[in-house]
Amino acid sequence: MPAADLLLVLVVLADFMVLGTSRLTTCIRAIALQGLMLGALPIALTQHWSLHIVGLAVGSTVVKSLVLPWFLRRAIREAAVRREVEPSIGFTLSLVLGIAAVAIAFGVSQRLPLPAGVSELLVPVALATVIMGFLTLTTRSKAVTQVVGYLMLENGIYLFGLTSTDRVPFLVEIGVLLDVFVAVFIMGIVVFHINREFDSLSSIRLTELRD
Amino acid sequence: MIAWTAIPALLLVLVVAPLLPGIATKTKSWLTGRRGPPVLQLYFDLGKLWRKRSTYSRTTTWMFRLAPLALLVTSVGAACLLPLDGRSALLGFRGDFIAFASLLAVGRFALVLAGLDTGSSFEGMGASRDATFATFAEPALFLGFVTLFLISGNLSLTGMLGVGAGLLSAWIGGGGHAAPALALITISLFLVLLAETSRVPVDDPATHLELTMIHEVIVLDHSGPDLACILYSSAVKLAVLGALVVGVLVPRTALPAPLTGLVFTGGLVLVAVAIGIVESVMARLRLSRVPQFLVAAAVLSTLGALLVLVR
Amino acid sequence: MLLLALVLLPALGALGAYLHRAEARRTAWLVAVAAIHLALVTLVWTTPPPAVFSGWIAVDALGLIVLTLTSLLFFVAAIYTVGYLRRESPRGGRAFVSCVLAFLASVSLVALSHHFAVLWIALEASTLAVAPLIFHRRDRRSLEAVWKYLVISSVAIALALLGTFFLSTAQANSAGTPLLLEDLVADAARLHPAWLKAAFILLLVGYGTKMGLAPMHTWKPDTYGEAPSVVGALMAGALTSAAFLGLARINEVTTAAGISAFTRPLLLFFGLFSIVVAAAFVIGQTDVKRLLAYSSVEHMGLLAVGLGLGGVGAYGATLHIVTNGLTKGLLFLVLGNVILVAGTTQAGAMHGLAKRLPISGGLLLLGLFAVTGSPPSGVFISEFAILRAAFAEGHVWVGVVLLILLVVIFLGLATTILKIVHGTPERREPRESGWLVLGPIGLAAGVILLGIYIPAPLQSALRQAAAALGGVAP
Numbered sequence: 001m002p003a004a005d006l007l008l009v010l011v012v013l014a015d016f017m018v019l020g021t022s023r024l025t026t027c028i029r030a031i032a033l034q035g036l037m038l039g040a041l042p043i044a045l046t047q048h049w050s051l052h053i054v055g056l057a058v059g060s061t062v063v064k065s066l067v068l069p070w071f072l073r074r075a076i077r078e079a080a081v082r083r084e085v086e087p088s089i090g091f092t093l094s095l096v097l098g099i100a101a102v103a104i105a106f107g108v109s110q111r112l113p114l115p116a117g118v119s120e121l122l123v124p125v126a127l128a129t130v131i132m133g134f135l136t137l138t139t140r141s142k143a144v145t146q147v148v149g150y151l152m153l154e155n156g157i158y159l160f161g162l163t164s165t166d167r168v169p170f171l172v173e174i175g176v177l178l179d180v181f182v183a184v185f186i187m188g189i190v191v192f193h194i195n196r197e198f199d200s201l202s203s204i205r206l207t208e209l210r211d
Numbered sequence: 212m213i214a215w216t217a218i219p220a221l222l223l224v225l226v227v228a229p230l231l232p233g234i235a236t237k238t239k240s241w242l243t244g245r246r247g248p249p250v251l252q253l254y255f256d257l258g259k260l261w262r263k264r265s266t267y268s269r270t271t272t273w274m275f276r277l278a279p280l281a282l283l284v285t286s287v288g289a290a291c292l293l294p295l296d297g298r299s300a301l302l303g304f305r306g307d308f309i310a311f312a313s314l315l316a317v318g319r320f321a322l323v324l325a326g327l328d329t330g331s332s333f334e335g336m337g338a339s340r341d342a343t344f345a346t347f348a349e350p351a352l353f354l355g356f357v358t359l360f361l362i363s364g365n366l367s368l369t370g371m372l373g374v375g376a377g378l379l380s381a382w383i384g385g386g387g388h389a390a391p392a393l394a395l396i397t398i399s400l401f402l403v404l405l406a407e408t409s410r411v412p413v414d415d416p417a418t419h420l421e422l423t424m425i426h427e428v429i430v431l432d433h434s435g436p437d438l439a440c441i442l443y444s445s446a447v448k449l450a451v452l453g454a455l456v457v458g459v460l461v462p463r464t465a466l467p468a469p470l471t472g473l474v475f476t477g478g479l480v481l482v483a484v485a486i487g488i489v490e491s492v493m494a495r496l497r498l499s500r501v502p503q504f505l506v507a508a509a510v511l512s513t514l515g516a517l518l519v520l521v522r
Numbered sequence: 523m524l525l526l527a528l529v530l531l532p533a534l535g536a537l538g539a540y541l542h543r544a545e546a547r548r549t550a551w552l553v554a555v556a557a558i559h560l561a562l563v564t565l566v567w568t569t570p571p572p573a574v575f576s577g578w579i580a581v582d583a584l585g586l587i588v589l590t591l592t593s594l595l596f597f598v599a600a601i602y603t604v605g606y607l608r609r610e611s612p613r614g615g616r617a618f619v620s621c622v623l624a625f626l627a628s629v630s631l632v633a634l635s636h637h638f639a640v641l642w643i644a645l646e647a648s649t650l651a652v653a654p655l656i657f658h659r660r661d662r663r664s665l666e667a668v669w670k671y672l673v674i675s676s677v678a679i680a681l682a683l684l685g686t687f688f689l690s691t692a693q694a695n696s697a698g699t700p701l702l703l704e705d706l707v708a709d710a711a712r713l714h715p716a717w718l719k720a721a722f723i724l725l726l727v728g729y730g731t732k733m734g735l736a737p738m739h740t741w742k743p744d745t746y747g748e749a750p751s752v753v754g755a756l757m758a759g760a761l762t763s764a765a766f767l768g769l770a771r772i773n774e775v776t777t778a779a780g781i782s783a784f785t786r787p788l789l790l791f792f793g794l795f796s797i798v799v800a801a802a803f804v805i806g807q808t809d810v811k812r813l814l815a816y817s818s819v820e821h822m823g824l825l826a827v828g829l830g831l832g833g834v835g836a837y838g839a840t841l842h843i844v845t846n847g848l849t850k851g852l853l854f855l856v857l858g859n860v861i862l863v864a865g866t867t868q869a870g871a872m873h874g875l876a877k878r879l880p881i882s883g884g885l886l887l888l889g890l891f892a893v894t895g896s897p898p899s900g901v902f903i904s905e906f907a908i909l910r911a912a913f914a915e916g917h918v919w920v921g922v923v924l925l926i927l928l929v930v931i932f933l934g935l936a937t938t939i940l941k942i943v944h945g946t947p948e949r950r951e952p953r954e955s956g957w958l959v960l961g962p963i964g965l966a967a968g969v970i971l972l973g974i975y976i977p978a979p980l981q982s983a984l985r986q987a988a989a990a991l992g993g994v995a996p
Contacts, residue, residue, distance in 0.1 A: 009391040092503045099513045106517045157684045164690050167700040175643040206666040209744040
């Protein structure tokens with residue numbers, strides 16, 4: 001399945017794009033591209049077509065590569081934020097940590113008994129995306145970038161979920177997709193309010209509540 | 212191990228090398244709507260410089276005079292180690308990729324010392340930047356070699372790129388995830404090429420401000436045949452690294468011998484055109500972002516290596 | 523059908539409430555839906571309905587206990603809301619009732635789901651339904667609280683989803699419907715241990731965060747501090763219990779698979795650590811809502827410890843779900859009354875409560891003794907069962923540490939709350955609104971009742987639930 005492998009490599013490259021870029025719009029573009037690949041993956045991975053697979057592909061493409069990026073772009077436009085990412089660690093260090101994450105993910109996957117019949121890249125790439133999503137969440141101070149990190153995390157989990165598409169019912173997948181959609185939607189609204197109240201999208205300013 | 216059959220390809224590279232910067236410049240001019248200098252401009256320049264006399268500042272020492280020669284020797288030496296005809300290198304032994312990288316590094320080192328030797332602050336600054344970026348470019352290059360080693364199981368450049376490397380079957384999807392890995396290191400090596408040959412987005416060969424120069428400012432004091440030597444060596448270095456990229460991208464062991472040279476030259480021209488395209492669509496990076504650019508190249512190489520490791 | 527109605531009724535009610543323009547109509551709607559829901563739950567006790575959706579939605583003893591607690595708390599909260607919305611009109615009031623009802627629907631679904639993916643969807647939905655409720659006051663502080671809550675909970679729940687997928691991978695070689703609780707338990711011996719362990723850790727971290735186990739509890743003080751008291755009551759009473767139910771469900775599977783030796787120490791560690799953190803932060807805490815938040819961290823820790831001890835501990839934990847839920851509801855609502863009058867959450871500005879608001883003052887005192895596990899409250903019975911398990915199962919040091927920490931927390935809570943109750947107030951308040959004290963009085967009665975006598979149906983449900991968790995009844 002070379003097509004699936006190629007898509008998975010591109011997914012990892014999109015992760016690195018998020019980690020390496022200094023522009024918010026590039027961040028969002030990367031996550032949209034990743035969504036596009038995630039949408040194509042069920043089709044690339046499957047051996048027998050079904051309505052389930054097509055539905056999953058269409059659903060995730062629409063939500064992950066169109067609706068959510070559009071919504072995030074709108075949020076930063078409406079809030080008229082500065083376009084830099086403002087990381088708490090340098091971009092070079094982020095990239096190095098990212099590659100460490102990929103190495104760990106590949107190493108762990110070699111040791112785990114992987115489910116048979118799927119691309120052997122799928123699980124390592126899924127874990128790597130989860131870890132890099134975490135990295136983005138914890139090292140970026142802007143609320144929008146944290147939402148992007150959350151999306152990456154979810155994308156990684158979605159990738160892992162693709163190992164068992166034939167066992168998990170469609171209804172469940174739609175439920176998961178819907179939940180992610182609503183979560184990002186609510187986060188987007190909060191992001192907008194944060195900007196209005198604090199004149200900044202930085203969650204660093206959120207320090208009033210403490211013991 | 213010496214393979215005399217590699218001589219024609221080596222001569223071809225040495226002759227064609229000055230053409231490549233010309234093609235890159237021409238592509239850039241053409242894409243930005245200008246006519247630009249003729250493609251053969253570097254040959255003219257070299258001829259003109261060769262007829263002139265070198266001038267030396269009184270502050271400089273023998274290091275300053277040695278550097279151009281050292282650069283020439285190392286660049287040609289690196290060319291000898293690469294299987295340019297797609298089959299075998301003139302000189303090949305186990306671990307010669309380390310010698311390859313070291314030769315390039317020594318040439319750069321000689322030039323950096325020459326820059327420092329002039330005692331000018333501009334040249335010193337250029338030398339420091341050049342050395343810094345070289346340090347960041349090294350991991351990407353080596354990790355690329357590691358990936359090639361993992362694919363071919365061979366520790367010499369001939370084994371990695373030439374006969375017995377199996378790159379062709381790897382590209383077609385023979386073993387594991389070699390194809391995406393090769394694609395990744397091709398890109399990575401191209402980025403290394405841009406950095407090593409002082410091209411946009413790392414350095415701008417067309418800049419006229421000493422403060423922003425990197426490579427150009429180091430050779431500011433060289434003149435006459437010395438400068439010609441440096442310009443020619445740089446062109447050879449570009450051709451050598453280009454040949455490395457082409458070697459990974461287009462395995463030629465299966466082609467008949469006459470066609471190989473043609474495909475190889477075509478590949479080099481394409482690399483030059485690609486450089487021109489990059490120069491016309493990208494701006495130069497801020498100095499502080501250059502290490503990040505090179506780390507990104509290293510990331511691509513590492514990812515390639517990891518992909519090959521997964522079974 | 524009855525089971526579906528339990529979820530669909532509040533879900534449709536949420537939509538219906540949004541359509542009502544007048545606030546009085548909306549609150550009446552809330553009370554009506556909550557009352558019908560409670561009635562339906564009572565019906566489930568008398569005539570257990572069959573499972574629907576090929577066993578995905580079913581009712582068992584443990585689920586029924588959580589469902590009943592939830593329904594009861596929502597009914598009390600609905601009555602309280604009538605009085606609350608009269609006193610403090612919210613800025614985004616129209617969504618308030620809808621979100622409360624959506625919250626009820628999602629928690630009911632958690633209690634009824636026997637499929638791990640459905641359980642996850644329902645818990646995530648409950649997280650999202652609560653978010654607008656926390657942001658109810660629409661100022662900077664509540665904004666900060668809701669952002670922290672959203673980010674931490676979303677990440678945690680995402681990890682739980684990964685754990686759920688791991689669980690499905692562990693099941694690759696066994697028969698039965700993927701992720702269905704009954705099939706997982708029945709075929710537990712053939713689950714892949716490495717994947718199952720990884721799944722347990724992720725679910726523990728994910729659902730543990732939603733419960734508020736330390737060190738993932740950091741959202742709790744901020745959220746409880748900023749959310750309206752009635753929302754705090756629902757979160758501390760119902761939402762955390764639902765999250766604990768998620769943890770208990772995976773525990774059923776790991777117990778059946780025979781990897782308790784791996785899971786129990788983890789549960790004990792997180793549980794004890796939570797109680798230690800709670801003890802450290804309860805001392806000298808001046809904000810009453812944050813005080814309750816740390817008390818909630820403590821009780822979630824106790825639940826985890828009970829689960830981790832097994833034996834009588836599992837029974838104690840099951841009973842503790844109920845007693846803790848009722849007590850937390852009581853305390854949050856009573857303190858809500860105090861805050862409405864005092865206009866602040868700082869304990870220093872509240873003294874003289876016994877004279878200022880006699881009913882609330884008395885209830886607060888009662889709640890204090892209940893929450894710290896003094897007899898004759900129900901919390902005493904459940905905490906005692908957990909402590910007994912610690913000594914009976916051979917974890918003597920756990921028992922000793924628990925005892926010391928419980929005393930420390932008692933002192934911490936008592937100093938702050940007794941200061942509020944005693945003293946001379948600047949002024950007396952007018953008569954307390956019936957809407958605002960009726961619910962708390964009911965909850966207090968329930969807590970005391972459970973300390974003296976546990977009704978037979980509840981007792982048998984508790985026994986069944988404890989058995990499912992690998993424990994025994996005393």
